[in-house]
Amino acid sequence: MSLSDDTAELRLERTDTHPAIRRPVIEVIDVWKTYRSGSLEVDALRGVSFTIDPGEYVAVMGPSGSGKSTLMHILGCLDVPTSGQLLLAGEDVSRMTEEELAHVRNRRIGFVFQQFNLLASLDACRNVELPLLYAGVDRAERRVRALAALERVGLGDRVDHRPGELSGGQQQRVAVARALVTDPDLILADEPTGNLDSVSARDVMDLLGELHRSGRTVVLITHDRDVADASERTVLIRDGRIGEPTATVAGGRGTAG
Amino acid sequence: MNLLETFRTGLEAVASHRLRSALTVLGIMIGITAVILTVGLGEGAQQQVGSEITALGSNLLTVTPGSSTSSTGVRGGFGSASTLTVGDAAALDSKVVAPDIGAVAPATSASESLVAGTTNWTTTVVGSDPSWLTVRGRTMTEGRFIDQRDLATRAEVTVLGATTAEELFGFRDPVGQTVDVAGQPMTVIGVLNSVGSSSSSSTVADPDDQAVVPLTTASALLFGASSRNSVSQILIQATSAGTLSAAYQEADAELLSLHGITTATAADFTITSEQQVLSTATSVDRTLTVLLGGIAGISLLVGGIGVMNIMLVSVTERIREIGLRKALGATPRVIRRQFLVEASVLGSVGGILGAVLGVVGALVLPHLISNPITVSPAAAVGAIAIAIAIGIVFGVYPAGRAAKLPPIDALRSE
Numbered sequence A: 001m002s003l004s005d006d007t008a009e010l011r012l013e014r015t016d017t018h019p020a021i022r023r024p025v026i027e028v029i030d031v032w033k034t035y036r037s038g039s040l041e042v043d044a045l046r047g048v049s050f051t052i053d054p055g056e057y058v059a060v061m062g063p064s065g066s067g068k069s070t071l072m073h074i075l076g077c078l079d080v081p082t083s084g085q086l087l088l089a090g091e092d093v094s095r096m097t098e099e100e101l102a103h104v105r106n107r108r109i110g111f112v113f114q115q116f117n118l119l120a121s122l123d124a125c126r127n128v129e130l131p132l133l134y135a136g137v138d139r140a141e142r143r144v145r146a147l148a149a150l151e152r153v154g155l156g157d158r159v160d161h162r163p164g165e166l167s168g169g170q171q172q173r174v175a176v177a178r179a180l181v182t183d184p185d186l187i188l189a190d191e192p193t194g195n196l197d198s199v200s201a202r203d204v205m206d207l208l209g210e211l212h213r214s215g216r217t218v219v220l221i222t223h224d225r226d227v228a229d230a231s232e233r234t235v236l237i238r239d240g241r242i243g244e245p246t247a248t249v250a251g252g253r254g255t256a257g
Numbered sequence B: 001m002n003l004l005e006t007f008r009t010g011l012e013a014v015a016s017h018r019l020r021s022a023l024t025v026l027g028i029m030i031g032i033t034a035v036i037l038t039v040g041l042g043e044g045a046q047q048q049v050g051s052e053i054t055a056l057g058s059n060l061l062t063v064t065p066g067s068s069t070s071s072t073g074v075r076g077g078f079g080s081a082s083t084l085t086v087g088d089a090a091a092l093d094s095k096v097v098a099p100d101i102g103a104v105a106p107a108t109s110a111s112e113s114l115v116a117g118t119t120n121w122t123t124t125v126v127g128s129d130p131s132w133l134t135v136r137g138r139t140m141t142e143g144r145f146i147d148q149r150d151l152a153t154r155a156e157v158t159v160l161g162a163t164t165a166e167e168l169f170g171f172r173d174p175v176g177q178t179v180d181v182a183g184q185p186m187t188v189i190g191v192l193n194s195v196g197s198s199s200s201s202s203t204v205a206d207p208d209d210q211a212v213v214p215l216t217t218a219s220a221l222l223f224g225a226s227s228r229n230s231v232s233q234i235l236i237q238a239t240s241a242g243t244l245s246a247a248y249q250e251a252d253a254e255l256l257s258l259h260g261i262t263t264a265t266a267a268d269f270t271i272t273s274e275q276q277v278l279s280t281a282t283s284v285d286r287t288l289t290v291l292l293g294g295i296a297g298i299s300l301l302v303g304g305i306g307v308m309n310i311m312l313v314s315v316t317e318r319i320r321e322i323g324l325r326k327a328l329g330a331t332p333r334v335i336r337r338q339f340l341v342e343a344s345v346l347g348s349v350g351g352i353l354g355a356v357l358g359v360v361g362a363l364v365l366p367h368l369i370s371n372p373i374t375v376s377p378a379a380a381v382g383a384i385a386i387a388i389a390i391g392i393v394f395g396v397y398p399a400g401r402a403a404k405l406p407p408i409d410a411l412r413s414e
Helices: A002-017 A068-075 A098-108 A124-135 A139-152 A168-180 A198-213 A225-229 A246-253 B003-016 B018-055 B086-092 B132-136 B148-153 B162-169 B215-223 B241-258 B274-316 B319-327 B332-368 B377-404 B407-412
Strands: A026-037 A040-052 A057-061 A083-088 A109-112 A186-190 A218-222 A233-238 B060-065 B101-116 B119-128 B140-143 B157-160 B178-181 B184-192 B210-214 B233-238 B269-273
Touching (some): A040 A083, A057 A068, A057 A225, A068 A186, A068 A218, A109 A168, A124 A168, A168 A186, A198 A218, A218 A225, B018 B274, B018 B332, B060 B241, B148 B215, B157 B178, B184 B210, B233 B241, B332 B377
Parallel strands (some): B157 B184
Antiparallel strands (some): A026 A083, B060 B233
């Protein structure tokens, strides 16, 4: 296992450090997702296509039921499209096996969830170490990198606190540190402020903005106009399709959320 | 992720859920302890019964008169016939006829009143010959036993059991004293060893309370049997415990032919053996072992179901965790391995603690209850193996299923 891990890591670093290779981080090509429940078929995504380039800060916005959660799951390799293609850093992940998808999630994507999803039994540092554990990084290096990531999100003094001993905002910052620690191609944040008060929410949004400014690709999924406004670009989704240009929909739905 | 990391992750999960881990271990532990103790009690009882029966002497056969049928067809009850004679005993004593019979003692007995001076005592008076001592496996503490000369001369002598001697003579030396047996004065020539009532044979109520006189003296002076030659039982000692059944066959065949009986069902005598008691006892306690094994099995089953429930609940409440770990890059195989480590650790710790507690219980409990407990290594090993197997099956199987769920479904579960 460790041999293939090492080569994967090497390859990853090479693409990152090679300025000549500037492929889009994400290419979504005519993606459909159909859920079947008995004889009932629901098309959650109906031919979605868009591209996100390295270093972009994109918000995917839409009301509930629009298909944005489905899109987020597919972008995060947590689910596979029924048809169409998804290229992550040029690699087609839409037909990968579960094992391969696990590796892609581990190396290319950093998740920030609405529910934080930290393990209550582990302290902040151990939570941040988790993705490195599955990447096969040895113990000492895991610790160093996790501490650095926590320092980065301003929690250098909270490394041995368990999630229960941290505020919501702090927990979400631990989650952001966990998303950063593998140095992924993409940080995928699903309603990251949905469970936070406005002060903590601003904190986390500032942090994501900062990450973007330092050159990271951030994709934000939200139904909240204000949150989406923090991004450079908004991809609107309604009824499973990419919607009208930003301004039009923003004018019509500006007060929603 | 390598095996060491998997192992460490599993151990951490066990350590970080202290209450749940402790309950699981407790469930396994109690199951194992129960199995070890119940099986141990059963085996202890079995050994105890076995050794007590062996102490009775397992190579003894007793021939008693059977039912008789008179010429008018009236059947008498068991033991009513006086069909056994001194001649039968003599015939059985022949090495030619019955090579597997070691010693034969004809005996006849009755309850008689013994009087020594002003003291009287009613006891069983046995008329027999010198081989009685060998057949019964007794020894003398004082004086001598009846010899052939006493038998030939119908000597008016008696040998007393320890209790009888004490009742009649107190602390005085009984040897040489005179005691009236059913009105006949007899000289006490010896005292039998004391064997205690716990190992009493089925034929004599208390082996320490009896008086033995020469068979000829008993027939002539005391009992007045219908025939002077009839005896109430013939005691046969096989040459060893192994030849008991051969001795049984030989005695049976010889007596049938002596009595001119052609069909075995019409036999006018009954041969019983201590072996029959032994085999009955063995089968009784085999039943006991099965019963206790059943109880142990049920306690293991109950313990196992407890472990199963805790494991299932634990995995179910951790489906979110499994989803998260998968989202962060854990493959289903890694998840399964982690749960395998957790289940094995819980199973082994519970199993070993249970075995230790069981062995300690087996050492301590016999001081509180009267039954011995024998720890059976097979039962202990089996119980531990089953506990670990239950833990693994019910810990890993649902975890494996959860690991196959799409991570997003697992993450969404509450």
